[in-house]
Amino acid sequence: xxxxxxxxxxxxxxxxxxxxxxMDGKTIEGYAGEPIAVALKAAGVMVHRYTQKAHEPRGIFxxxxxxxxxxxxxxxxxxxxxxxxxxxEGMKIQxxxxxxxxxxxE
Amino acid sequence: MKRYDLIVVGAGPAxxxxxIEAARCGMRVAVFDENAKPxxxxxxxxxxxxxxxxxxxxxxxxxxxxxxxxxxxxxxxxVFLNATVAGIYLDKxxxxxxxxxxxxxxxxxxxxxxxAAENMVTFEGWTLPxxxxxxxxxxxxxxxxxxxxxxxxxxxxxxxxxxxxxxxMQAGCEVVALVDAAPRxxxxxxxxxxxxxxxxxxxxxxxxxxxxxxxxxxxxxxAQVDDDFAPIPGTEKHFDVDTICLAVGLSPMSQLLxxxxxxxxxxxxxxxxxxxxDENGETSIPGLFAAGDVSGIEEASSAMIQGRMxxxxxxxxxxxxxxxxxxxxxxxxxxxxxxxxQGMFAPGSKGKTIAKTDEGIAVSQSLLKxxxxxxxxxxRFINRSDQTDKKSGIHPVIECTQxxxxxxxxxxxxxxxxxxxxxxxxxxxxxxxxxxxxCGMCIASCSGQAIFLVDEDYAPxxxxxxxxxxxxxxPQKGELGIALSRSGRPLGYAEIIDVRSAKAYxxxxxxxxxxxxxxxxxxxxxxxxxxxAGQ
Ligand SMILES: Cc1cc2nc3c(=O)[nH]c(=O)nc-3n(C[C@H](O)[C@H](O)[C@H](O)COP(=O)(O)OP(=O)(O)OC[C@H]3O[C@@H](n4cnc5c(N)ncnc54)[C@H](O)[C@@H]3O)c2cc1C
Ligand code: SF4
Ligand code: SF4
Ligand code: FES
Numbered sequence: 001x002x003x004x005x006x007x008x009x010x011x012x013x014x015x016x017x018x019x020x021x022x023m024d025g026k027t028i029e030g031y032a033g034e035p036i037a038v039a040l041k042a043a044g045v046m047v048h049r050y051t052q053k054a055h056e057p058r059g060i061f062x063x064x065x066x067x068x069x070x071x072x073x074x075x076x077x078x079x080x081x082x083x084x085x086x087x088x089e090g091m092k093i094q095x096x097x098x099x100x101x102x103x104x105x106e
Numbered sequence: 107m108k109r110y111d112l113i114v115v116g117a118g119p120a121x122x123x124x125x126i127e128a129a130r131c132g133m134r135v136a137v138f139d140e141n142a143k144p145x146x147x148x149x150x151x152x153x154x155x156x157x158x159x160x161x162x163x164x165x166x167x168x169x170x171x172x173x174x175x176x177x178x179x180x181x182x183x184x185v186f187l188n189a190t191v192a193g194i195y196l197d198k199x200x201x202x203x204x205x206x207x208x209x210x211x212x213x214x215x216x217x218x219x220x221x222a223a224e225n226m227v228t229f230e231g232w233t234l235p236x237x238x239x240x241x242x243x244x245x246x247x248x249x250x251x252x253x254x255x256x257x258x259x260x261x262x263x264x265x266x267x268x269x270x271x272x273x274x275m276q277a278g279c280e281v282v283a284l285v286d287a288a289p290r291x292x293x294x295x296x297x298x299x300x301x302x303x304x305x306x307x308x309x310x311x312x313x314x315x316x317x318x319x320x321x322x323x324x325x326x327x328x329a330q331v332d333d334d335f336a337p338i339p340g341t342e343k344h345f346d347v348d349t350i351c352l353a354v355g356l357s358p359m360s361q362l363l364x365x366x367x368x369x370x371x372x373x374x375x376x377x378x379x380x381x382x383x384d385e386n387g388e389t390s391i392p393g394l395f396a397a398g399d400v401s402g403i404e405e406a407s408s409a410m411i412q413g414r415m416x417x418x419x420x421x422x423x424x425x426x427x428x429x430x431x432x433x434x435x436x437x438x439x440x441x442x443x444x445x446x447x448q449g450m451f452a453p454g455s456k457g458k459t460i461a462k463t464d465e466g467i468a469v470s471q472s473l474l475k476x477x478x479x480x481x482x483x484x485x486r487f488i489n490r491s492d493q494t495d496k497k498s499g500i501h502p503v504i505e506c507t508q509x510x511x512x513x514x515x516x517x518x519x520x521x522x523x524x525x526x527x528x529x530x531x532x533x534x535x536x537x538x539x540x541x542x543x544x545c546g547m548c549i550a551s552c553s554g555q556a557i558f559l560v561d562e563d564y565a566p567x568x569x570x571x572x573x574x575x576x577x578x579x580x581p582q583k584g585e586l587g588i589a590l591s592r593s594g595r596p597l598g599y600a601e602i603i604d605v606r607s608a609k610a611y612x613x614x615x616x617x618x619x620x621x622x623x624x625x626x627x628x629x630x631x632x633x634x635x636x637x638x639a640g641q
Binding site for chain 2 (some may be wrong): 006083
């Protein structure tokens with residue numbers, strides 16, 4: 001389990017409503033209001049984007065909105081820092097390939 | 107354009123403390139922070155802080171943050187979140203980005219308290235998903251309740267690396283190794299000892315040579331380094347990990363000060379490029395101050411004092427505080443700050459090799475290389491005639507062997523069994539003239555989890571050891587598990603004979619184990635058997 005159900009110091013983590021959203025066409029669950037990156041992490045997603053020239057994978061690195069490694073296409077808008085963008089029910093997230101969406105075979 | 111008497115940039119401990127002092131003097135104060143949550147680093151710190159009472163010692167970082175926020179609200183400070191200060195211009199004008207909107211603000215005084223950014227290192231594969239900063243690990247586990255990974259290798263043995271390693275284990279992750287290119291542990295020995303006794307191996311004078319994996323981290327290779335920090339071929343070691351955590355130092359985020367035109371200096375002891383400041387944090391530009399990590403990497407405890415000092419100085423600058431009141435109040439704060447700047451980890455001691463404690467005892471080399479005290483160290487520090495309580499029955503054993511600014515243990519013991527004295531960096535001593543009741547307050551108050559209660563006369567052939575425990579599941583009375591040594595080596599079975607938790611212990615559980623009397627001075631941790639089987 002990636003989510004910490006109970007923490008020895010912090011107790012139970014407060015969470016928002018359980019919602020569904022979409023990642024490259026797949027339906028995933030997360031908690032409303034948590035950073036998109038956290039919901040993806042809980043679902044086991046490591047790669048958020050591929051760099052434009054070398055096509056190298058990138059994922060969460062700083063988790064505070066500074067490094068831009070975690071940017072993805074959110075509801076059609078590229079370069080969204082998923083580590084500081086709150087999850088909203090029904091969001092469509094796409095792995096970013098350079099500046100466009102990754103081709104996914106469904 | 108909106109105007110304030112004081113604008114503070116950064117709502118961390120330094121910024122909030124500055125704003126509170128200034129607002130209490132009657133100033134109209136605004137604080138801007140780029141985060142969605144105020145508090146800076148504080149809300150990620152779930153351990154008990156060092157220092158003394160006036161520095162909020164033994165209180166967990168996030169609780170200090172809650173107190174500061176309540177005080178700021180009460181003093182009438184306006185805190186703007188999701189507000190990034192993008193620029194500072196002549197005449198103390200600030201450009202603030204809130205969402206898509208750029209706004210201008212004007213202040214009569216400004217305090218920059220933007221904190222620090224994490225340093226990075228590069229190695230083959232360092233950009234792979236799964237390589238993360240220590241701050242990211244803290245954000246994920248302590249703010250959002252998610253494990254950064256299952257198996258983690260930590261690079262960096264400073265306080266950040268040590269504290270975050272412990273926090274990772276508290277979150278339920280496995281820390282497979284702690285690696286540092288330096289030949290010695292950089293952070294507090296008591297923090298190192300906490301993770302060593304959980305069995306985490308230390309690899310000093312080692313570095314990461316590559317992160318393995320194609321789409322994300324699946325392993326890591328480390329190697330020993332020579333005196334020039336170059337990897338030595340043939341010394342490579344591999345670990346299966348899914349996460350590599352980097353804790354290789356912090357650099358002041360001083361760009362805004364530079365942009366404002368302050369005189370800057372390069373000072374490695376303060377962590378890099380920092381503004382030239384006077385004792386109250388005033389820069390070369392009158393009315394513009396810097397406080398906290400941005401003007402030199404230190405601690406939250408000192409950041410709060412520096413913040414308060416610059417808040418008072420700003421108030422005096424605009425005439426909200428008389429010069430005399432300012433001087434009186436600053437004098438007290440200077441003493442409080444000075445007491446933190448003593449001992450082995452003082453800013454002035456950075457980079458120096460320290461051979462002896464202030465008391466003249468040779469420091470533990472084992473602690474610096476492996477993270478735990480060895481038998482010879484025990485003779486020098488613990489088994490000295492003045493440190494052992496010869497009376498029968500329960501008594502404290504204090505394994506705190508470095509001069510760090512900390513003394514909650516002394517305040518905790520109302521029986522007077524523990525003495526630090528006036529200089530808070532002095533080593534705590536046992537006063538055997540006073541008898542210990544076994545109340546456990548010293549264990550729970552010790553920020554370094556370095557105090558144990560030992561009773562060699564618990565039962566014929568058996569000793570009892572009471573130790574601090576901050577993991578889940580909490581052990582149950584009657585349970586049988588494994589006693590671990592200071593290095594995390596299994597010593598044999600241990601029975602849990604008591605489990606205590608109390609509000610005054612603040613989430614630290616006091617676990618008492620029964621072990622063969624020969625282990626009275628070697629058993630220092632407890633591991634439930636289920637875990638032991640899994641490893
Ligand atoms: C793992 C770890 C353990 C620690 N343990 C301890 C401990 O036991 N005891 C102790 O005393 N200290 C400890 N510290 C250190 C302590 O957290 C820091 O020294 C302290 O937080 C510094 O305070 P600050 O206010 O200067 O900066 P920060 O807390 O970093 O706050 C700065 C704030 O400014 C904001 N900001 C930056 N730039 C801008 C901008 N342009 N516009 C708007 N806002 C901006 C940031 O978002 C941030 O919120 C620890 C630190 C770490 C990482
Ligand atoms: S257990 Fe209580 S009485 Fe004994 S040393 Fe600790 S604080 Fe003092
Ligand atoms: S023994 Fe005392 S001085 Fe040492 S870490 Fe614990 S509380 Fe601080
Ligand atoms: S992980 Fe760095 S910006 Fe999101």
